[in-house]
Amino acid sequence: MQDLTATAFMVPDACFPLRASIDPAVPADRANETPERRRAAWMAAAQAGDRRAYERVLADSVGLIRAVARRQGVGHDQLDDVVQETLLTIHRVRHTYDPARSYDAWLAALAGRRAIDGLRRSGRQAHREVSDEVAVALHPDEQDASAESERAQQARRLRAAIDELPPGQREAVEQLGLKELTLEEAASRTGRSTGALKVNLHRALKALRGRIHGED
Amino acid sequence: MADPHAHDRLIASLGAELAPVRRLRPPWLRTLGWLVVVAVFAVALFARYGTAPMLARWAGAPDLGWAGLGAVLTAVAAAWAAFALAVPGRRTAWAWLPLAPALLWIGASGLGCLRGWVAPATHVASAPEAGDCLFFIIAFSVPLSVLLIALLRRACPLRPVLTAVMVGLASAAASASLLEICHAFDAAATDLAMHALAVGMVVAANAALGGRLLSRESGRAT
Numbered sequence: 001m002q003d004l005t006a007t008a009f010m011v012p013d014a015c016f017p018l019r020a021s022i023d024p025a026v027p028a029d030r031a032n033e034t035p036e037r038r039r040a041a042w043m044a045a046a047q048a049g050d051r052r053a054y055e056r057v058l059a060d061s062v063g064l065i066r067a068v069a070r071r072q073g074v075g076h077d078q079l080d081d082v083v084q085e086t087l088l089t090i091h092r093v094r095h096t097y098d099p100a101r102s103y104d105a106w107l108a109a110l111a112g113r114r115a116i117d118g119l120r121r122s123g124r125q126a127h128r129e130v131s132d133e134v135a136v137a138l139h140p141d142e143q144d145a146s147a148e149s150e151r152a153q154q155a156r157r158l159r160a161a162i163d164e165l166p167p168g169q170r171e172a173v174e175q176l177g178l179k180e181l182t183l184e185e186a187a188s189r190t191g192r193s194t195g196a197l198k199v200n201l202h203r204a205l206k207a208l209r210g211r212i213h214g215e216d
Numbered sequence: 217m218a219d220p221h222a223h224d225r226l227i228a229s230l231g232a233e234l235a236p237v238r239r240l241r242p243p244w245l246r247t248l249g250w251l252v253v254v255a256v257f258a259v260a261l262f263a264r265y266g267t268a269p270m271l272a273r274w275a276g277a278p279d280l281g282w283a284g285l286g287a288v289l290t291a292v293a294a295a296w297a298a299f300a301l302a303v304p305g306r307r308t309a310w311a312w313l314p315l316a317p318a319l320l321w322i323g324a325s326g327l328g329c330l331r332g333w334v335a336p337a338t339h340v341a342s343a344p345e346a347g348d349c350l351f352f353i354i355a356f357s358v359p360l361s362v363l364l365i366a367l368l369r370r371a372c373p374l375r376p377v378l379t380a381v382m383v384g385l386a387s388a389a390a391s392a393s394l395l396e397i398c399h400a401f402d403a404a405a406t407d408l409a410m411h412a413l414a415v416g417m418v419v420a421a422n423a424a425l426g427g428r429l430l431s432r433e434s435g436r437a438t
Contacts, residue, residue, distance in 0.1 A: 046234065047236065047237050047239055048236050049234060049235060049236035051231045051232075051234050052231075054230070054231050054234050055227050055228065055230075055231040058227045058230065058231070059223075059224075059227055062223055080222065080223070083223060084222065084223065084226055087223070087226055087227065087230065088226075088230075089372075091230045091233075092372075093304065093371075093372040094237055095237035095238060095239055095240050096240045096302075096303055096304060096371055096372050097239075097304075098239070098240070098242065098303070101305065102305065105305035106304050106305035107305075108305070109304035109305040109306075109374055110304050110372075110374070112374075113304075113374045
């Protein structure tokens with residue numbers, strides 16, 4: 001009878017290690033239950049479909065993931081992204097965890113990989129931002145834009161003024177000023193003497209000066 | 217900084233879609249599974265060519281036997297290393313596992329070239345015959361690599377290129393082992409160079425293509 005009673009108490013303890021760890025009669029088990037072992041047990045239960053254990057192990061993993069990411073050099077503003085992506089990865093590859101092995105090592109490997117991905121992404125982004133800075137530096141600013149439009153306006157006014165010149169003068173400006181022909185070339189092309197061209201150009205420039213400055 | 221409750225919400229949603237999963241078998245067991253397929257190829261070749269020519273070659277020139285053993289052990293070690301590397305948290309040092317058998321394989325093959333006599337029931341391969349060896353190794357490596365990559369995609373290779381190099385080495389070494397069954401040529405520089413070229417091509421192709429396939433798998437967050 002004594003033996004039976006002893007057995008009756010021992011079997012449940014052996015079958016339910018959690019109860020054994022709570023029982024003050026077995027302090028060795030309690031001493032052995034490190035946070036890592038607890039996480040390993042939770043993940044093993046999660047693999048079997050225990051939702052509560054799963055949520056616990058994921059919540060418990062957040063701090064570890066952040067620590068790994070910080071060690072890898074992930075910036076403060078990116079830590080949460082790495083945490084979220086690591087949690088998603090854990091979910092996808094939870095079948096690869098072997099409860100006989102370290103949970104923390106498994107988690108650290110996944111978090112390390114996601115941290116490196118995060119750093120690469122931010123590296124690429126930084127590269128793009130540098131390019132953007134160059135683009136901004138090369139892009140004409142607002143003042144340049146207004147100067148440009150003013151120049152365009154002046155050119156239009158000059159063109160209009162040339163068009164209003166008498167035909168002889170207009171011809172001299174076009175051939176000598178705009179097309180940059182020599183006097184001889186312009187003379188042979190227009191059939192006028194070089195002297196006449198010179199006079200016409202002189203008069204045209206005077207008229208244009210008067211027109212442009214007079215308007216200003 | 218993200219919403220402080222974002223993690224809690226994500227954890228709750230992952231918890232909501234939790235389903236029981238079938239745990240990945242240990243790397244040694246998965247290696248064994250792949251080796252069974254290699255063994256099937258070997259049985260088919262033995263059925264076609266028999267064991268006698270191979271054993272006669274090995275008895276006459278033991279270096280050929282050592283090279284064959286080295287190739288078999290390299291295939292086993294490289295496949296095991298690939299399966300181990302595909303499990304997060306396993307040490308990268310697994311990649312060194314095939315080194316010793318590979319040295320035996322390469323060393324014994326190299327020594328065979330220095331012999332003054334020709335092994336029994338063989339002759340020195342001509343260039344077209346050595347080309348057949350190249351074709352054999354590549355032809356057998358393709359299905360073996362595909363199978364290994366398919367098996368590894370169920371795991372999570374965090375070092376995809378290194379894992380793919382192991383895949384290439386395992387497949388090429390297994391193919392070279394299978395070639396040993398029907399390889400009627402003695403070790404010679406041209407044949408050895410062709411083998412080395414075939415192994416190099418298989419490893420490089422795996423590193424390029426297999427690495428990409430495995431990296432797509434491990435790089436996917438969801």
